[in-house]
Amino acid sequence: MESIDFSQPARQSSKGILVIFALNTFKFIRRYFVLFLALGLSLSKSESPSFLSTTSLILIALGVFVLIFVLAILKYLNFKFHLDNDQFYLSSGIINKDMTIIPKSKIQNIHIKQNFIQQIINVVSLTIETAGDDKAEIEINALSHSVALNLKKQLFISRPISDNGLGDEPVQSALFFKASMKRLLLEGISENHIKSFLIIVSFVFGLYNEFENYLQDLGISDHFQTSVNIETGSILNLLLANVFIVVFAILGSMLFSVINTFISNFNLEVIENDNTIEINKGLFNKLSLILVPVKIQNIIIKTNRLKQYFGLHTLSIKQAMVNKKQQKNFKIVALEKHQVMHLVQKVFTRYADVDSYEKPEFYYIRLLTFRSILVGAFVNVLAFFIFGNYFWLINIIIIPWIVLFVHFTYKKASYQITDEYLTVNTGFIDRVRNISELKKIQSVQIKQSIFQKRNEIASIHIATASDKVKILCVTDQNAKAILDYLLFKVESQDRD
Amino acid sequence: MFTNQQINLDILPSIDDVALKPISKQYLMIIVINRWVFYALIVSALMVAKLKIVHEGFQLAFWYLFSACALFCILNFVVALLAFKKRKYAIREQDVIFSKGLLVNSISVIPISRIQHIEISRSWLARRFNLATLKIFTAGESGIDLRIAGLNYSEAKQINDFLSNRVNGID
Numbered sequence: 001m002e003s004i005d006f007s008q009p010a011r012q013s014s015k016g017i018l019v020i021f022a023l024n025t026f027k028f029i030r031r032y033f034v035l036f037l038a039l040g041l042s043l044s045k046s047e048s049p050s051f052l053s054t055t056s057l058i059l060i061a062l063g064v065f066v067l068i069f070v071l072a073i074l075k076y077l078n079f080k081f082h083l084d085n086d087q088f089y090l091s092s093g094i095i096n097k098d099m100t101i102i103p104k105s106k107i108q109n110i111h112i113k114q115n116f117i118q119q120i121i122n123v124v125s126l127t128i129e130t131a132g133d134d135k136a137e138i139e140i141n142a143l144s145h146s147v148a149l150n151l152k153k154q155l156f157i158s159r160p161i162s163d164n165g166l167g168d169e170p171v172q173s174a175l176f177f178k179a180s181m182k183r184l185l186l187e188g189i190s191e192n193h194i195k196s197f198l199i200i201v202s203f204v205f206g207l208y209n210e211f212e213n214y215l216q217d218l219g220i221s222d223h224f225q226t227s228v229n230i231e232t233g234s235i236l237n238l239l240l241a242n243v244f245i246v247v248f249a250i251l252g253s254m255l256f257s258v259i260n261t262f263i264s265n266f267n268l269e270v271i272e273n274d275n276t277i278e279i280n281k282g283l284f285n286k287l288s289l290i291l292v293p294v295k296i297q298n299i300i301i302k303t304n305r306l307k308q309y310f311g312l313h314t315l316s317i318k319q320a321m322v323n324k325k326q327q328k329n330f331k332i333v334a335l336e337k338h339q340v341m342h343l344v345q346k347v348f349t350r351y352a353d354v355d356s357y358e359k360p361e362f363y364y365i366r367l368l369t370f371r372s373i374l375v376g377a378f379v380n381v382l383a384f385f386i387f388g389n390y391f392w393l394i395n396i397i398i399i400p401w402i403v404l405f406v407h408f409t410y411k412k413a414s415y416q417i418t419d420e421y422l423t424v425n426t427g428f429i430d431r432v433r434n435i436s437e438l439k440k441i442q443s444v445q446i447k448q449s450i451f452q453k454r455n456e457i458a459s460i461h462i463a464t465a466s467d468k469v470k471i472l473c474v475t476d477q478n479a480k481a482i483l484d485y486l487l488f489k490v491e492s493q494d495r496d
Numbered sequence: 497m498f499t500n501q502q503i504n505l506d507i508l509p510s511i512d513d514v515a516l517k518p519i520s521k522q523y524l525m526i527i528v529i530n531r532w533v534f535y536a537l538i539v540s541a542l543m544v545a546k547l548k549i550v551h552e553g554f555q556l557a558f559w560y561l562f563s564a565c566a567l568f569c570i571l572n573f574v575v576a577l578l579a580f581k582k583r584k585y586a587i588r589e590q591d592v593i594f595s596k597g598l599l600v601n602s603i604s605v606i607p608i609s610r611i612q613h614i615e616i617s618r619s620w621l622a623r624r625f626n627l628a629t630l631k632i633f634t635a636g637e638s639g640i641d642l643r644i645a646g647l648n649y650s651e652a653k654q655i656n657d658f659l660s661n662r663v664n665g666i667d
Contacts, residue, residue, distance in 0.1 A: 465636030
């Protein structure tokens with residue numbers, strides 16, 4: 001790949017007009033969707049005022065599209081970027097001119113994405129992020145793939161490029177991991193289906209709330225009610241209907257999990273470069289992200305019983321000030337255990353997988369029991385209002401749940417502090433391991449309630465720039481010793 | 497010259513050895529005034545309601561409400577008084593320590609090298625008492641940020657200068 005000269009201000013590919021146009025149209029329609037719907041409905045009932053004839057409506061729609069198109073062209077014309085030795089410049093804005101300058105050394109991530117439209121016209125978008133803001137600072141909508149790769153490479157080279165240009169050493173990169181279809185399928189099946197179920201439920205509720213009025217207008221709910229009424233003839237029918245609903249919900253959630261896993265992780269690839277890690281994935285939205293190990297704050301490894309059996313581990317990577325939506329993308333699913341270890345060691349070079357973990361004190365069991373009984377009591381009160389006198393029946397579920405919860409949560413809780421790394425294990429159904437580097441710790445806090453004080457127990461909260469890790473329920477003395485040690489590690493680091 | 501001596505964990509500077517310093521006693525006045533205003537507002541709202549609402553049930557409920565309010569007020573003052581004594585801070589060579597809380601006591605430590613920026617803020621009341629609040633921020637959204645209220649203004653400025661100099665690398 002020969003390197004392209006980015007030193008002169010340049011526009012993106014002219015296909016960018018189309019991308020911007022499509023994006024803005026999409027945004028416009030999404031924002032006024034409900035309005036359109038209302039308009040359509042009132043039109044169908046022919047209650048519309050006389051001036052809104054079909055032709056004038058079409059003219060208005062055309063006018064709006066032309067306006068969006070002209071704006072897209074102007075936006076395209078005013079969008080210029082270039083690169084010098086150590087900074088990236090971007091000027092944008094039609095009326096208000098913005099000039100954004102980002103020093104190369106402050107760049108945290110670069111993503112290359114391709115949504116559906118971009119896939120059709122064969123361009124990619126490139127996003128540059130720093131730790132400063134939680135939303136992406138710069139997005140270039142349309143670049144050809146080779147130009148984007150080239151720009152990405154040049155952004156990551158911190159030293160000025162020699163004018164010869166041709167003496168470019170080939171970057172050593174190797175495909176480290178590629179998720180097979182079978183593994184993705186297993187990953188989807190062993191997912192936490194409760195989460196998918198909740199997503200579906202909230203989605204349906206949201207839709208219902210939004211369109212309640214329209215649905216009522218169309219008389220769908222009446223129709224629905226009559227069809228339900230027929231089936232509530234006998235208790236057997238009711239029972240069958242309930243079983244059917246439960247099975248349907250489970251199958252639906254499973255299907256949702258599998259499809260979701262497939263769409264977001266289709267063709268998942270992890271590529272190891274000299275000093276970065278590259279993740280490629282996605283079906284409709286193709287995504288390519290580059291991770292710089294130095295900027296990574298914590299690593300979280302997640303698995304559960306079932307996944308462990310299949311040898312599936314999920315690795316999430318946390319950086320400072322990345323927005324929640326983006327954070328979800330820093331996730332590599334379906335990894336084998338040794339692959340996880342390899343990646344961890346790529347980021348945290350001196351991390352050794354030593355199997356000697358400290359357990360929290362027995363007091364932790366008391367705390368967990370106390371908390372879950374509180375929650376249980378609350379649920380009981382709720383149940384009393386819903387089911388009346390038979391409310392205690394739900395304790396058949398709640399009590400075993402509490403026992404299991406306390407048992408497994410305590411069993412899985414442990415921590416380890418080595419010379420350079422802090423590892424904390426938690427989880428109830430999942431098994432979550434959080435690894436952070438001691439020298440990236442931002443602050444430390446000891447917390448102790450008056451009940452804990454009597455038992456000489458305390459908890460430690462450790463904050464990095466991206467996450468807060470808790471070591472719960474250790475003895476007073478231990479907590480202070482850990483605090484002293486962590487502070488010593490952080491503070492002595494900087495003297496060098 | 498690179499060295500890599502083993503560290504004797506027993507001789508590390510310990511948090512136990514730090515003599516934490518209480519914040520200015522005058523800050524108690526601010527707490528008391530704030531609480532007092534708060535409860536005065538609630539009680540006066542109750543009084544107005546008593547005069548305006550003629551419903552019989554309310555007249556009976558008024559005394560319950562009033563005594564509940566008074567009880568809360570007393571409890572709140574006692575807890576605030578006891579908790580006040582727990583507000584302590586210390587500046588070490590390498591870090592800032594702040595401890596607070598009666599029911600849940602916390603000791604927060606921020607290494608000076610991790611400070612992003614410092615802010616001194618003074619409310620209208622604090623200016624009357626010549627006090628200030630020192631806020632210390634670290635990087636990242638999840639960070640534990642310190643907020644030391646009730647420092648003498650001159651002391652707050654002194655700490656601010658010291659920390660700023662250290663953060664900027666001037667010793």
